[in-house]
Amino acid sequence: MSAVVQPSTIGAHLLEVAGASKRFGGVQALQGVDLRVAEGQVYGLIGPNGAGKTTFFNVITGLVAPDAGRFRLAGHDYKPSAVHQVARAGIARTFQNIRLFASMTALENVMVGRHVRTRSGVWSAVLRTPGFKHEEAAIRDRAHALLAFVGLAERAHQQAQTLSYGDQRRLEIARALATEPRLLALDEPAAGMNATEKRQLRTLIETIRGQGRTVLIIEHDVKLVMGLCDRVSVLDQGRLIAAGTPAEVQRHPAVLTAYLGSAHEPFETHEQPQELQQGEDPYRGNWAVKPDAPHGAGDTA
C-alpha cells in the first residue's frame, strides 16, 4: 500500500455537505441534508429502504445532479457535477449494485481505477512512449499491491464476473483505493457477504482508516455499524432525523419510529450469510445503477 495519507487539518471536517436536495418526479429523495465528516472518521449513514442513502452517495460523487446543496472537501468547494472531477477531488466509492467490468480481470479492473491518477496523455498512450510504458508498469505493480491488500492476490487474473459477491465487493474497494482517495464511500459493502467475510471486511476498513483515509459507509448490519463507526447519521424519507454516536442513535426515538414497519431494524444483525440464488439480484433500490446497465460504466468515483 502507499504511504499513509497525512491529514492536512487534524480534527477538521474533510467532507461538508449543507442542504443537499434532490427530487425525482414526485419523490423527494433528499431534502436539505447536512452532513459533516471529520478527517479520519468512519462515518455511518443509515436509514430504512428508500431513505435516500444511495442518492446521497450519487449526489456527492457526481452521478446524480443535486437540485441544491453546498459541497466542500478538505475546505474547498467542489461541484459534484462530473464523476472524474469528484475522483480528482479525492472521493472514491463502491456501489450497492456492484459495478465492475465483468469480462475484465480483477487486475485490469483495478488498473482502470488507477488511471485517474496518471499523467500520460492520450498521445503517449497511442504511441506507447517510454514514459507511458513506465507508467503502465507502475500502475500494474500498484494494482497488484492493492489486490493483495484487499485479500485478492490469488485472483488477479480471474475475470471479475467469476468472483464471488464478497470478492467482487473487495475488488470494488481495491479499484476505489486505486484513485488514492481521501474519502472512501462504501454503499452496503457487506451485502452478500457471509459472517467470516464481514469480519475480514471490518478489519480491512479499520486498516484503511489506519492509513489516514476517511470512510463514509452505508450499512444495515449492527455489528459493523456499532463496531466500526465513530458517528452515524440517520436518513428517513430524504431527511436527516438523527446524528450521533452509534449508541446515541440506536436509542433515538425518531430512529425507532422511522424503522417501525421497515424491512430493517435500526441496527439489524445479519449473522447468517444471505443465500443468493443464481441470477438473482440481491441489491435493492439503486435506481441510478440499474441491474441491466453495463457492468462498470467507466466511472470509478
Ligand SMILES: Nc1ncnc2c1ncn2[C@@H]1O[C@H](COP(=O)(O)OP(=O)(O)OP(=O)(O)O)[C@@H](O)[C@H]1O
Ligand atoms: N434515478 C432515480 N429515479 C427515480 N427515483 C429514484 C432514483 N434514484 C432514487 N430514487 C428514489 O429515491 C428514493 C431514495 O432511494 P435511494 O436508493 O437513495 O434509497 P436508499 O436509502 O439507498 O435505499 P436502500 O436501503 O433500499 O438502498 C426512493 O424512493 C427511490 O425510489
Ligand SMILES: [Mg+2]
Ligand atoms: Mg441504497
